[in-house]
Every structure is written in C-alpha cells, then in structure tokens.
Amino acid sequence: MEATFQIFLILLAALAGTALLARRINVAPAILLLLTGIVLAFVPGMPSLELPPELVLLVVLPPLIYSASVAMSWREFKSNLRPIILLAVGCVIFSAFAVAAATHYLIGLPWNVGFLLGAIVAPPDVVAPLAIARKLGLPRRILVILEGEGLANDATALILYRFAVVAISTGAFSLPKASGAFVAIIICELLFGAAVGWLSLRARHRARDPQIEITLSLITPYIAYWVPEHFGGSGVIATVACGLYMSWNGPLLISAATRLQGIFFWDLVIYLIEGLLFLLTGFQMRLLFEKSKAFPLDDILFATALVAVIVIIARFAWVFPATYLPRMLNKRLRERDPYPRWQATFIIAFTGVRGAVSLAAALALPFALPDGEAFPYRDLILFVSFGVIFITLVGLGLGLPPMARWLGVAQAGRDEHVAELQAEIAARREALGAALASLDAITDDHELSDEVVKLLRARHETRINQLPDSLDPQADDVSAAGIDLTRELIASERKFIHILLRDGKITDETRRHIERDLDLEEASLANREYRKMPW
Structure with a gap:
C-alpha cells in the first residue's frame, strides 16, 4: 500500500511538472504527459504499471463524458447534429471497415480480428485535439463538431467492439440482428440518460446544499453509465444524454453557490483524471516492450504504420464527401447550411487523434476463448493500438497548430471571438436594462423604502456604465x-x-x-x- 501511494505521489508530481513545462513551451499537455509516462516507465527501479481496462471504461470514462456533456451547449449540439452523427457513427464504422480490409489483404488477419482492431482504433479522442483547437482559437462550429463527435464516437466504437468480440468468441455473427441491437441500444440509452438527468436535477434542487448537490453530481454519471453497460449497452450515449439534459435545464434549478463550487471541483477532478490517464497510457510502453520480444520487430512496425496510415486516410476519405456530397444532392440543405470553407473541413479531418479509450479497449480483450484457446492476435492488437495512439497524438497533435495557422482557420476563429464578445456586451446591457425596468414592480411587491430603491437602481446603473462601449x-x-x-x-x-x-x-x-x-x-x-x- 505504501509503495502504491508513493507511485501515486510520483505521478501527481510528474503531472504538475509536465503541465507547467507544456505551458512554458506552448505544447499540448497530453503529448508531454504521454512522453513523460514512457520515460518514467523505463526508469530503473520503477515498478511496472498495467492500466486496468475497468479503470478507464467504468471509472474514468463516465465523469469525463458527463463533464464534457454538461459543458456542451444543447442548442449548438442539436444544430450540428447531422455532421456530429456522420462523424461519430459513419466515420467510426467506415474506419473500422477500412482497417479490417487493409489488415486482411496486406497482413493476413482474419476479417473478424481486423474488424475488432478497427473498432478499437476507430474513435478519435476528444481531450488533446480539443484543448489544442481551443488554444488556437478555431471557429466555434469546428469546436462544437469535434466535441460532439468525441462525446458520441466512443459509444459507436464500444458497441462495434462488443459485437466483434462476440463474433470471434462464438464464431457467429448476424448483420441484421447486430443492426437492430445497435439502434435499440441508442434509443434506450437516450431515454434512460434523460430520465437520470431529470431525477438527478430534481434531487439536487430539493437538497439545496452545495456539498450534497456536488456529491449527487459525482454520482450521476456513474448511474447513467453503469446501468446500460451492465445490460450490454455502451453507457456512453446515456451519459451524454444525461449531461446534455443537465446543461439545458440546470441553470434555473442549480443555485449560484453550488455552481461556483461545482466548477472548481469538476475542473480539478477532470484535470487530474485526464493527466493521470495520459501518464498511465505512456506507462504501458514498458509492458508492451516486454511482450514484443515474442514478435518480429518488422512485423510490429509494419502493422502499426499500416493501421495508423489507414485511420488517418480513412478520416479524410470520409469527412470531405460527407461534408460536400449531401449539399450537392440536397438543395434545401445547401440553402440552409451553405458549403463550408475547405480549410475548416480539412482541420476537422486532420484532428483524428486516438486516446486512452482505444488502449483500454485493447487491454480489456479476454486472454482466452470459451473453448480455452488463446484469444487470437491479442498482443498484436495491443501493440498496434498503442502505436496508433502514439503516432496520431504526437504527430497530428504537434502538426495541428502550424496547419491551422497556415490554412488561416485560426484567424477566422479570432474574428468570431470578437463578434461573440460584442454580442456578450449587448446581452449584458440588455439584461441589466430589463432588471431596471422590473425594479418598480419588484419594489411594490416588497414595499421597500425609497433609499433601498435608490441603492438598487444605482448599483445596476453602475454595472451598466462599467460595460465597455467598444472592443x-x-x-x-x-x-x-x-x-x-x-x-x-x-x-x-x-x-x-x-x-x-x-x-x-x-x-x-x-x-x-x-x-x-x-x-x-x-x-x-x-x-x-x-x-x-x-x-
């Protein structure tokens, strides 16, 4: 226990130091954390740390998804639902089939094993690329689409992953049954997630105590995730639906004290979870290095490079047709949502960074089939999954800032930010004006003295005068x-x-x-x- 606690303290110190260095050299913290984890894994005397897949899929993933969903705007999510679904469902399925075909014909993997590998590496991570995109000041719609995709694509991938594991374990697979189960899982999880959000919000409103409400908020994502996951679903869609429900309905039911304390609490929780997750992902390099001795190095490198190239190319091959083809075929869509600039489409296609969920899914593979035979190609899937994470996170993560500047997308985001600030100032001014307009009615109901009324009016007028007139x-x-x-x-x-x-x-x-x-x-x-x- 003492040794485990010492390792935990080392990881926290590495997290703080790496995050500080990342800020100094202006690099995404996730990239440095992954590299730091790899370096620490090979330090003499450092014990081997294996990332438990249950830790990621059952403990870490629910609060990450829930927090991002609560921070997401339901209105913006709904208005961009079509591109989000095309990426979170269509692109994931397309990428999984592309990996399956490439590994089958070029490496000789069985179709079911190739599809399993494709389901593992198909979903892009949302943490690292979104942090870089926000820092660059990319246009709001790009951020919304990337964040929405990151919230939902894990559900598609994990459902495909379970189908593939069952097909390999039993040797049977029915596409019609799998498709029907896929649709049923999504519908049931949407309804269940909204119900959990409704119950949680009412319970928190009745509690009227910041500590109790924050505790309930911490329990909420696990209820939304664990129940569907236990019955064979993914749990991701339910957690997303719960978070979006809280985001849309929470502001009028959650007190100011709870909101202020909850923001700081959740910011710290998510910061620690994300940082430790990337560190532990890097730590897996030592475990994989020890197992790699059983495989020819050339085969491992070729398979890793092949799958990494396929997932990157497959995303481009999906994003551009999915963006422009529907507009070419549908005039109403074209009028309602005109053709976007190709630079923005390119950036969305470029941000195909894979993360720890892919590695956790690979680690969660069973060691043996029901008949006692070893699970086919398990270690190779582990190597390739980690390699794809490393290549995409470091390569695409470091390449995204210069690419965004070269394409001029960052400048468009800065112009949009100025417009948002102007709209914010106008909204604040109008809200304060509305409060002043209702002051007379409020004072009549409470029978306040003239001195108190003058004080309230002067306070709001001072806040109006403090707002800037221009930017x-x-x-x-x-x-x-x-x-x-x-x-x-x-x-x-x-x-x-x-x-x-x-x-x-x-x-x-x-x-x-x-x-x-x-x-x-x-x-x-x-x-x-x-x-x-x-x-």
Whole structure:
C-alpha cells in the first residue's frame, strides 16, 4: 500500500511538472504527459504499471463524458447534429471497415480480428485535439463538431467492439440482428440518460446544499453509465444524454453557490483524471516492450504504420464527401447550411487523434476463448493500438497548430471571438436594462423604502456604465490597465487585512469572510481577462 501511494505521489508530481513545462513551451499537455509516462516507465527501479481496462471504461470514462456533456451547449449540439452523427457513427464504422480490409489483404488477419482492431482504433479522442483547437482559437462550429463527435464516437466504437468480440468468441455473427441491437441500444440509452438527468436535477434542487448537490453530481454519471453497460449497452450515449439534459435545464434549478463550487471541483477532478490517464497510457510502453520480444520487430512496425496510415486516410476519405456530397444532392440543405470553407473541413479531418479509450479497449480483450484457446492476435492488437495512439497524438497533435495557422482557420476563429464578445456586451446591457425596468414592480411587491430603491437602481446603473462601449485596441489597453490596477488594489487590501488579523483587531472568521469577497472579485477579473484572450 505504501509503495502504491508513493507511485501515486510520483505521478501527481510528474503531472504538475509536465503541465507547467507544456505551458512554458506552448505544447499540448497530453503529448508531454504521454512522453513523460514512457520515460518514467523505463526508469530503473520503477515498478511496472498495467492500466486496468475497468479503470478507464467504468471509472474514468463516465465523469469525463458527463463533464464534457454538461459543458456542451444543447442548442449548438442539436444544430450540428447531422455532421456530429456522420462523424461519430459513419466515420467510426467506415474506419473500422477500412482497417479490417487493409489488415486482411496486406497482413493476413482474419476479417473478424481486423474488424475488432478497427473498432478499437476507430474513435478519435476528444481531450488533446480539443484543448489544442481551443488554444488556437478555431471557429466555434469546428469546436462544437469535434466535441460532439468525441462525446458520441466512443459509444459507436464500444458497441462495434462488443459485437466483434462476440463474433470471434462464438464464431457467429448476424448483420441484421447486430443492426437492430445497435439502434435499440441508442434509443434506450437516450431515454434512460434523460430520465437520470431529470431525477438527478430534481434531487439536487430539493437538497439545496452545495456539498450534497456536488456529491449527487459525482454520482450521476456513474448511474447513467453503469446501468446500460451492465445490460450490454455502451453507457456512453446515456451519459451524454444525461449531461446534455443537465446543461439545458440546470441553470434555473442549480443555485449560484453550488455552481461556483461545482466548477472548481469538476475542473480539478477532470484535470487530474485526464493527466493521470495520459501518464498511465505512456506507462504501458514498458509492458508492451516486454511482450514484443515474442514478435518480429518488422512485423510490429509494419502493422502499426499500416493501421495508423489507414485511420488517418480513412478520416479524410470520409469527412470531405460527407461534408460536400449531401449539399450537392440536397438543395434545401445547401440553402440552409451553405458549403463550408475547405480549410475548416480539412482541420476537422486532420484532428483524428486516438486516446486512452482505444488502449483500454485493447487491454480489456479476454486472454482466452470459451473453448480455452488463446484469444487470437491479442498482443498484436495491443501493440498496434498503442502505436496508433502514439503516432496520431504526437504527430497530428504537434502538426495541428502550424496547419491551422497556415490554412488561416485560426484567424477566422479570432474574428468570431470578437463578434461573440460584442454580442456578450449587448446581452449584458440588455439584461441589466430589463432588471431596471422590473425594479418598480419588484419594489411594490416588497414595499421597500425609497433609499433601498435608490441603492438598487444605482448599483445596476453602475454595472451598466462599467460595460465597455467598444472592443477597439485602445479600449482593450485601457481595460487591461484597469484590471491590473484593480488586482494591485486587491493585493493591498489583503496585506492590510492580514495586518489587522496579526494585531488582533479582527478574528479569523472575519478575515475569511473578507477574503472570500476579495477572492470572488479577483476571480471575476480573471474571467474578464480569459474572455479577452484571442480564442
């Protein structure tokens, strides 16, 4: 137990140090974490760590999917449902068949084994490419499509994966039955996920306690995921549906205190989960290296390179026709949603980075068939899966920033960000105006004095006057200077409060109350700075 805890502390230290280095050299943390995990795996004296597939598929995946779904806009998800489904379902199935065909004819794998390998490496990861895309400031629609695809493609891949494992284990497969089961799983999980979201939201609204509500929010994704998974589904679709339901209906039922505390809690949880997951994925290199001695190195490298090239080419071969062909054939679609720029389509096709879910699915393969024979090509599937993750994460991950700049997509995203900020200022101004307009009716209901009414009116008018009138560079410079000055004033307040506490003029409880107000004000400044950044 002590050794395990020591390794956990080493991983946390590596996570913090690698994330800091990634920020310094402006590289996606996932790439450095994977490389750091590989290096740590071969450090003398470091014990071998095998990534338990159940840890990823049953413990790690639910909160990752749920958190991303809650952060996702249901309106934007719905408006981009067609391209999301084409990628999350169509592209995954197409990629799996492409890998199966290539490995069957060029390597000699049986069709069912090739399809199993294709189902494992077909779904792109959402964490690393989305983090890079957001940092680059890509257009909002690209981010929504990539995030929506990342939420749903694991479900398609895991369902195909189960079908393939059953076909290899039993030697029987029926396409009509599999297709019917696929549709039934999706429908049932959508309904179940929405029901879990409805129940969770009502329970949290009745609790009216931030600690209890955050605890319930942590339980929610596991209920949504585990029940369908136990009955043979994927659990992913149910978790996505639950998260989207919470995203759309939660703002009016979740208190401000719960929302503020929940944001910090979930940000930390997701940060630790994602970082440790990439580190542990890198750690698997040592285990795979020890097993690779049973295979010719040339065969492993050829199979890995072949599958990596196939999944990359298959994504391009699917994305471009799926983007432009429906518009060519459907005039109404073309009028409602005109042809996108080819540069944006290219970026979506380029972000086919594979992640830890693929490795977890490979590790979850049984060691033996029901008749006692070894599961065919299990170790080869493990090698290829890890190799595809490494090649796509490092290669495509490092290539995405220069590619986006070269195609000019990043500049389009920055222009869009400026427009969003202008719309935000207008929305804030209108909301404050609506609050002022309803002030008279509210004061009549509560029978407030004139002094209180004047104070409330002055407060809202001050907030309106604080909103910028424009987003020109000169106004931005003035705003930035004001933020820096306000931060220095807050620091002066903190020092003075500490002096009062040290001199015994206030209690610790009073100091904590004042500090909380200062913390909220400083967090508000950080939020204003974040919105001004060019993504």
